[in-house]
Every structure is written in C-alpha cells, then in structure tokens.
Amino acid sequence: MLVVDGLDVHYGDLQVLWGISLEVRDGEIVALIGSNGAGKSTLIRAIAGLIRPTKGTIRLDHLLLNRRPPHEIVKAGISMVPEGRRLFPKMSVLQNLRMGAFMKKARHEIEQTLGWVYDIFPVLKERSDQPAGLLSGGEQQMLAIGRALMANNRVLLLDEMSLGLSPLLVQNLFKIIAQINETGISVLIVEQNVPMTLRLADRAYIIETGHIVGEGAAESLLNSPRVREAYLGIGPECEDSLGGV
Amino acid sequence: MGQTLVYGILNGSLYGIIALGIALVFGIMKYLNLAQGTLIILGAYIGLYLSQLGLDPFLSIPVVMVALFLFAAVLFKTCFSRLINFDEEEKIKNSLLISFGLMLFLDNLITVIWTSDERSITPAYSGITFELFGLRIPLIGLAGALLAVILILLLHLFLTRTYFGQSVVAVSQDQEAASLMGVNVSLTFLTSFAISVSIASIPSMLIALQSFSPTVGLHWFNKGIVVVILSGIGNIYGVLPAGLFLGIIEALSVYIFGPSYREVTGLAVFVLILILVPKGLFRRRGAA
Amino acid sequence: MHSRKIIPVILLLAVIALFPVMTRSEYILNIMITFFLYVILSESWNLIGGFAGQISLGHSAFFGIGALVTRLVWLSGIPVIPALFAGGIGAAALACSVGIPCLRMTQAYFPIGTLALAMIAQITIGNIFPLPGSLSSEYVAAYNLSSRYYLAFAVGIFTVLTVYLFARSKKGLALVAIRDDEGAAAAVGVKPFQHKILALLVSSFMAGLGGGIFAYQHVSYFYSAPFELSWAFLPTLTTFIGGLGTISGPIIGSVAFLALSELFVLNLGEIHLLVFGATFVLIVMFLPKGLFSLSVGIRSFLRDWALRLIGRGEAKKL
Numbered sequence: 001m002l003v004v005d006g007l008d009v010h011y012g013d014l015q016v017l018w019g020i021s022l023e024v025r026d027g028e029i030v031a032l033i034g035s036n037g038a039g040k041s042t043l044i045r046a047i048a049g050l051i052r053p054t055k056g057t058i059r060l061d062h063l064l065l066n067r068r069p070p071h072e073i074v075k076a077g078i079s080m081v082p083e084g085r086r087l088f089p090k091m092s093v094l095q096n097l098r099m100g101a102f103m104k105k106a107r108h109e110i111e112q113t114l115g116w117v118y119d120i121f122p123v124l125k126e127r128s129d130q131p132a133g134l135l136s137g138g139e140q141q142m143l144a145i146g147r148a149l150m151a152n153n154r155v156l157l158l159d160e161m162s163l164g165l166s167p168l169l170v171q172n173l174f175k176i177i178a179q180i181n182e183t184g185i186s187v188l189i190v191e192q193n194v195p196m197t198l199r200l201a202d203r204a205y206i207i208e209t210g211h212i213v214g215e216g217a218a219e220s221l222l223n224s225p226r227v228r229e230a231y232l233g234i235g236p237e238c239e240d241s242l243g244g245v
Numbered sequence: 246m247g248q249t250l251v252y253g254i255l256n257g258s259l260y261g262i263i264a265l266g267i268a269l270v271f272g273i274m275k276y277l278n279l280a281q282g283t284l285i286i287l288g289a290y291i292g293l294y295l296s297q298l299g300l301d302p303f304l305s306i307p308v309v310m311v312a313l314f315l316f317a318a319v320l321f322k323t324c325f326s327r328l329i330n331f332d333e334e335e336k337i338k339n340s341l342l343i344s345f346g347l348m349l350f351l352d353n354l355i356t357v358i359w360t361s362d363e364r365s366i367t368p369a370y371s372g373i374t375f376e377l378f379g380l381r382i383p384l385i386g387l388a389g390a391l392l393a394v395i396l397i398l399l400l401h402l403f404l405t406r407t408y409f410g411q412s413v414v415a416v417s418q419d420q421e422a423a424s425l426m427g428v429n430v431s432l433t434f435l436t437s438f439a440i441s442v443s444i445a446s447i448p449s450m451l452i453a454l455q456s457f458s459p460t461v462g463l464h465w466f467n468k469g470i471v472v473v474i475l476s477g478i479g480n481i482y483g484v485l486p487a488g489l490f491l492g493i494i495e496a497l498s499v500y501i502f503g504p505s506y507r508e509v510t511g512l513a514v515f516v517l518i519l520i521l522v523p524k525g526l527f528r529r530r531g532a533a
Numbered sequence: 534m535h536s537r538k539i540i541p542v543i544l545l546l547a548v549i550a551l552f553p554v555m556t557r558s559e560y561i562l563n564i565m566i567t568f569f570l571y572v573i574l575s576e577s578w579n580l581i582g583g584f585a586g587q588i589s590l591g592h593s594a595f596f597g598i599g600a601l602v603t604r605l606v607w608l609s610g611i612p613v614i615p616a617l618f619a620g621g622i623g624a625a626a627l628a629c630s631v632g633i634p635c636l637r638m639t640q641a642y643f644p645i646g647t648l649a650l651a652m653i654a655q656i657t658i659g660n661i662f663p664l665p666g667s668l669s670s671e672y673v674a675a676y677n678l679s680s681r682y683y684l685a686f687a688v689g690i691f692t693v694l695t696v697y698l699f700a701r702s703k704k705g706l707a708l709v710a711i712r713d714d715e716g717a718a719a720a721v722g723v724k725p726f727q728h729k730i731l732a733l734l735v736s737s738f739m740a741g742l743g744g745g746i747f748a749y750q751h752v753s754y755f756y757s758a759p760f761e762l763s764w765a766f767l768p769t770l771t772t773f774i775g776g777l778g779t780i781s782g783p784i785i786g787s788v789a790f791l792a793l794s795e796l797f798v799l800n801l802g803e804i805h806l807l808v809f810g811a812t813f814v815l816i817v818m819f820l821p822k823g824l825f826s827l828s829v830g831i832r833s834f835l836r837d838w839a840l841r842l843i844g845r846g847e848a849k850k851l
Contacts, residue, residue, distance in 0.1 A: 079425070091418065467649070508653075516650065
C-alpha cells in the first residue's frame with residue numbers, strides 16, 4: 001500500500017538518491033539495509049516529507065504524498081520515529097505522548113491509545129510526569145516509539161532505532177516492534193544492525209550509493225553469501241559462526 | 246528613594262512587556278526581530294490616529310492589536326517565511342538582517358506619513374496619581390503594570406492549556422519533531438509571529454501616553470532585548486522579573502548619577518551580565 | 534587582481550587624484566571626501582562582517598572614538614597624521630576592551646552586544662561633551678580642503694589595499710574558512726577566535742582612521758555626531774547592497790548610497806534610507822551576494838549574448 005516509485009533526491013546540486021522504487025504491503029515489516037551514507041535515512045526522511053524529492057512519486061493507497069509537508073503525511077497515515085529520538089526534552093513523558101496525538105482524529109481516541117501504549121511500555125506510565133530529557137537512552141527510545149504510536153497510524157517508519165543502545169535493550173525493542181506489527185501496523189525500518197533486522201523483517205531492500213541494488217525475502221537475503229559478506233562481515237568459509245547474534 | 250523605586254518598577258513592567266514580544270519570537274522561532282520596537286511605534290501612531298477620532302487609548306488597544314496582528318502576518322508571509330527551514334544560526338542572522346532593513350524602511354515610512362515631530366496622546370486622566378503609603382503612583386503606569394501581569398498569565402494559560410499552545414511549545418523545543426506529530430510548522434510560525442507583534446499594542450499605548458517620534462523604535466527594542474538577554478534567551482517567564490530588575494537599576498542610577506546616565510547604566514549592566522552570565526539571570530529549569 | 538584590470542584602476546585613481554586641480558567646487562570636493570569616508574568605513578566593516586561573518590551593529594563606536602581621539606590630539610598641536618594613527622589605535626583599544634568579550638558570545642549576541650556598545654558610547658560622549666567642538670581661528674585660517682581631500686583619498690586607498698591584501702593572505706583565507714564552517718576550520722587547526730580578534734582589531738583600526746578623517750574634515754560638530762548610530766548602519770547597508778565579502782562591493786554600495794542620499798537630500802524623512810532599507814531586505818532575501826553578483830550575472834549574460842551574436846567561430850578566439 002505504501003508505494004515509492006522512481007524517487008530522486010538532491011541536496012543542492014548533489015544527487016543522493018537515484019530512481020528508488022519500493023513497496024511496503026499491508027501488515028509487512030520491510031527493512032532498508034546498506035552501508036553508512038548509502039541513502040537509507042534520506043529515503044525514509046523523504047517519505048516522511050522532511051526532504052523534498054526532485055522526481056518520482058510516493059503513494060499511500062491512492063493518495064499521492066510526494067512534495068507534501070510532513071504534517072500532511074502524518075495525517076495521511078504515516079508516522080515516523082526519527083533518528084536520535086527527537087523528543088521534546090522539556091515536556092513531560094505524558095505531554096510528549098499527548099503531542100503524538102496532536103492530529104484531530106487521534107485526539108478523539110487519545111485515552112484508549114494511551115492505555116495501549118502504556119501496556120506496551122509500562123515504564124512510560126511510571127515516568128509519566130518526568131521531563132523527557134531526564135529519561136535514560138532506552139526509555140527515551142521507548143517514548144519516541146510510543147509517541148509515534150499515539151497518532152494511531154497504519155504505517156510506522158523507524159529510523160536507526162537501535163543507535164547507542166545496549167544489545168539487550170535492542171533485542172527487547174525488536175520484540176516490541178514485532179508485537180506492534182502484529183496489531184496490523186506496517187513497518188519500514190532502517191537499521192545498522194543487519195542480521196537482527198533481517199530476522200525481524202518480512203522483506204528487505206539493499207541500498208548502495210543511492211541506488212537499490214537488491215531486494216528479496218529477508219530470510220533468503222540473510223542466507224545469501226553476498227549480503228553476508230558485505231553487511232555481516234562474514235565470508236562464505238565461516239558460515240556457522242553466525243548463530244548467536 | 247521609595248518614589249524612585251515606584252517609577253523603576255512601573256518602567257520595568259513596561260520593559261517586561263516589550264521584551265515579551267521579542268522573547269516569544271526568539272524562543273519559538275529562533276528569529277531575532279530587530280523591528281519589534283519600530284512595530285511598537287507603528288502601533289503608537291495607529292493609536293494616535295484612533296485617539297484623534299475620539300477613541301480612548303486603552304479602548305483602542307484591541308483595535309491596534311488586530312491591526313498589528315494582520316500587518317505582522319503579511320510581513321511574515323512576505324519577508325520571514327523563507328527562513329523557516331534554515332538552521333538555527335542562519336535563522337538568527339538572516340532574521341536579524343531582514344528585520345534591520347525593515348526597521349529602517351518602516352522608520353522612514355512612518356516619518357513620511359506622520360512627519361518627524363514628537364507626539365503624545367494626552368487623555369484627561371493622563372496626569373492623575375494617587376497616594377499609597379506616602380508614595381505617588383501614576384494611574385497610567387499602574388494600569389500598564391497590571392496589563393503586563395494579565396498578559397503573561399493569559400499567555401501562560403494559552404501555552405499550557407490549549408492544543409495550539411502545546412504545539413507552539415513543541416515547535417520551540419524541536420521544530421522537525423513537531424512537524425512529525427502533525428503540527429503545521431509554517432502556520433505555527435506565522436501565528437506566533439503575529440501574536441508576538443500584536444502584543445506590542447500594549448507597550449504601543451503606554452509609550453503613546455508618554456511621548457514618541459518615528460525613530461525611537463530602536464531605543465525601545467534595545468530595552469526589550471536587554472531584558473530578554475537578562476532573563477535568559479527564550480524564557481518568557483523571566484521577562485517580567487528581568488524587566489523590573491532593569492527598571493529598578495535605571496531608577497537607582499538616576500537617583501545616584503542623575504538622569505543623563507540612566508541609559509548608560511542600564512546598557513553597561515547589560516554588557517557586564519552578557520560577559521559574566523551569558524545564560525541570563527532569571528533562567529528557570531523546564532520553562533518554555 | 535588580473536594585470537589587465539590594473540591599468541583602468543590606476544587611470545581611475547589618477548582622475549580622482551586630479552579632482553582638486555580640476556574643480557574648485559567645495560560641494561564636489563566635500564562629496565568626494567564623504568565618499569572616501571563611506572568607503573573606508575564600509576571596507577572596514579566588510580572585514581569583520583563580510584570576511585569574518587560577524588555582523589557588527591556598533592561600528593559607530595569605533596568610528597566615533599577615532600574621531601574623538603584624532604580631534605583632541607590634533608587640536609593639542611600634534612600634526613594630523615600621527616593624530617590620525619592615535620585615533621585608529623584608540624578605536625582598536627576600544628575593540629580590545631569591549632569588542633573581544635562580544636566576540637566570545639555566540640552569533641546572536643555579537644550584533645546586539647556591539648549595538649549596545651554603540652549606544653553606550655553615543656550617550657556617554659554626548660554627556661561628557663555636550664557642546665559642539667569648533668576649530669580655533671588659527672586652525673580655520675589654515676583650513677585647506679584639498680589637503681583633506683588627499684588625506685581622505687590616501688586613507689581610502691590604504692584601507693582598500695589592506696582589506697585586499699588581508700583577504701588574500703593566509704589569515705584572510707582562514708577567516709573565510711571559519712565563516713563558512715567553523716567546526717571544519719577548527720578541525721584542520723585554524724584557531725577561530727584568534728582570527729576573529731585579528732579581523733576585529735584591523736577593522737576597528739580602519740574605522741578609527743575613518744573617524745579621524747571626519748574629525749579633520751569638519752570645522753565644527755557635536756562631539757557625539759560621529760557616534761550616531763547611522764554611522765553603524767551605513768557600512769552594514771552599503772556592504773550588503775554592494776556585495777558582502779568582496780573588495781568592490783563596499784565601493785559600489787557607497788556610490789549607490791551617496792548617489793541616492795544626494796538625490797533625495799531635500800526630501801522629508803530621509804527617503805534614501807527608506808529605499809535602502811527596502812533594497813537591503815530584498816538583497817538579504819534574494820541576492821545574498823549583493824549587487825556585485827547581479828553585475829557579474831549581467832556581465833556574463835551580456836557576454837553570452839554577444840558571443841551568440843558573433844557566432845561560435847569567433848567566440849573561440851575570445
């Protein structure tokens with residue numbers, strides 16, 4: 001239902017994305033993988049409306065979204081958890097969550113959604129009166145995800161969610177994302193942690209220097225020698241060491 | 246001495262409301278509006294025009310408020326809207342420069358329309374004072390101080406109790422994140438700018454009741470920016486105490502050095518504080 | 534500068550140098566002196582505002598101190614050229630004591646801090662010297678406009694050359710690097726703060742020389758007159774309108790400012806400032822490199838157009 005077709009993005013005169021096409025179907029988790037600076041974050045920011053593409057289209061069902069400002073894209077049904085969490089540091093946890101439900105349609109269901117988010121992240125309920133800036137890194141990330149969920153949207157974009165968090169916390173967050181996905185929310189995820197992301201995702205796209213160079217079912221990518229060599233740092237000769245990630 | 250303090254406090258509350266407009270724009274948008282003083286003076290001339298039609302200065306405040314709101318909205322659309330997505334430093338620099346040009350333009354436009362003569366509005370009650378604990382308190386000054394307090398309370402309620410107010414606070418803390426929550430940032434900017442300028446209608450009237458001429462806008466801006474920096478940039482709850490502080494310092498310097506050094510003392514204290522406590526005197530943790 | 538350009542520049546300077554010989558009109562000579570003043574002040578501002586990227590709204594303080602010191606030293610019987618230097622050094626000393634703390638502050642504070650400095654200076658001097666200072670009769674008897682003219686002309690050339698050489702030097706290049714990306718410049722070992730101080734000192738010294746010319750030119754003026762804020766706004770306007778961070782920009786801007794102010798001189802409310810204010814806003818918004826970039830654009834447009842007329846074969850020879 002989220003369909004990106006032939007997207008070009010420029011920073012000034014510099015072209016960073018070239019004819020990107022991808023699709024996120026209903027209820028899917030789709031991963032974008034690629035090395036640093038390949039354009040993953042640029043792509044996800046372009047979908048959220050934070051960057052204006054120069055060419056191509058972004059559609060949600062039949063709604064054309066490219067060249068719309070971010071607030072209209074949220075209204076159309078796409079929420080984003082930005083890189084670096086980007087909470088409102090001086091607002092309390094509860095105020096942050098309420099800001100997540102700023103849109104009129106989300107305001108009507110706010111109490112219900114809040115209950116659901118508190119169920120997923122009980123720690124947010126405990127900390128609801130604390131300023132967001134004083135939370136720990138993991139709690140901040142939970143708040144960022146919770147805040148995006150407050151909009152009650154069908155599509156969730158996750159940009160570098162695990163940056164700076166401990167492996168245990170990351171594993172936990174991935175489980176929660178799977179849980180959220182089971183309620184019917186489609187997820188597009190950009191991650192550094194390739195093996196874990198491929199285990200979580202249904203499908204994945206590989207981006208290199210602004211081009212999509214591969215796509216497929218996550219499982220088959222996880223087993224493809226090319227991906228293992230490029231992103232998992234594992235040559236074909238030592239395959240069995242992958243087990244414990 | 247006590248009488249000096251009374252005048253210091255009343256002047257200080259005027260400085261506080263002037264600063265409020267500048268602090269709001271800076272805190273929310275990271276724009277530095279050098280033309281705020283000139284817009285105050287523009288409001289004073291509109292008030293003068295209304296008083297010539299027979300409207301009482303205090304009753305004309307709402308009219309001036311609406312006029313300034315609309316004028317500011319147009320000004321924002323034409324001159325300032327292109328800066329919305331600049332990074333913070335570029336915003337400060339470009340808004341400062343644009344508003345500097347606007348200040349020169351408007352100052353001289355006002356001169357062309359109303360001549361450079363010094364004006365003032367003098368209603369029948371302009372000289373009235375009353376006594377309290379042996380101190381003379383001018384009626385107009387006291388009304389101004391009350392208006393300042395009411396205005397800050399209203400603004401506080403608006404920012405904390407309404408959805409729109411919360412979105413303004415969100416934009417001030419992280420513009421991009423706010424847009425991802427569904428906040429229309431350009432509309433928030435436009436409205437915040439227009440509200441901040443329309444707040445100038447109160448100092449407009451208080452200054453109109455003293456005296457004004459086309460080019461004193463920068464002088465009043467300067468009072469305002471001194472207070473803004475004293476209170477810690479962007480902190481709207483600090484502007485009233487910081488304004489009172491400046492008012493009292495000035496009053497004391499008049500008492501000690503005589504009236505000709507009033508401005509210098511205020512500015513010198515300001516420069517000293519800028520150097521010694523660059524984060525401001527009246528900073529409150531967690532304030533918007 | 535290309536060697537090609539040197540000849541017309543020298544010719545132009547020679548013509549300007551002959552003005553006092555060609556005309557006895559005090560009006561024209563005074564206008565030219567004012568023009569030199571504008572150029573001196575604008576180029577000086579350009580160094581800190583254009584090359585270092587620090588917008589100063591307080592250059593009137595440096596200009597004013599230069600005027601005050603020069604006037605007092607000169608009237609105490611010392612020849613004008615040492616007096617002029619004393620003025621420049623006075624301005625640099627003021628920059629040292631107050632300007633440097635201002636530079637320590639972040640971008641938002643520097644313009645505001647310098648503006649406050651300018652206001653303090655104006656009011657204080659107005660309080661200390663409430664009366665206009667006039668030349669005594671022996672000085673008036675010795676008054677000679679063409680000596681003022683040549684001194685202003687010389688200081689003007691000195692200022693332009695200084696900024697030109699400074700901008701081309703290693704320090705000047707470092708300054709531009711800092712302006713464009715302070716973090717990156719610091720990462721390669723450039724010390725941002727030291728370079729900004731140097732730019733401020735040179736800039737204020739030259740503004741002080743400009744003030745000295747003002748003091749030498751006028752027979753009688755209020756001591757606070759060169760401290761008026763218009764002397765702070767003028768170089769900001771001319772430099773932006775002419776072209777920030779270029780050598781010819783401030784000169785172009787000064788010509789435009791002077792021409793407009795003379796054109797509207799009899800009008801109410803300084804219409805030239807109204808025009809300049811509006812132009813300034815438009816330029817900050819649409820032409821951040823100033824009229825200079827427009828002239829470059831027009832020139833290249835005209836050249837392209839001419840080339841197309843002449844035809845491809847001829848164009849190759851150009």
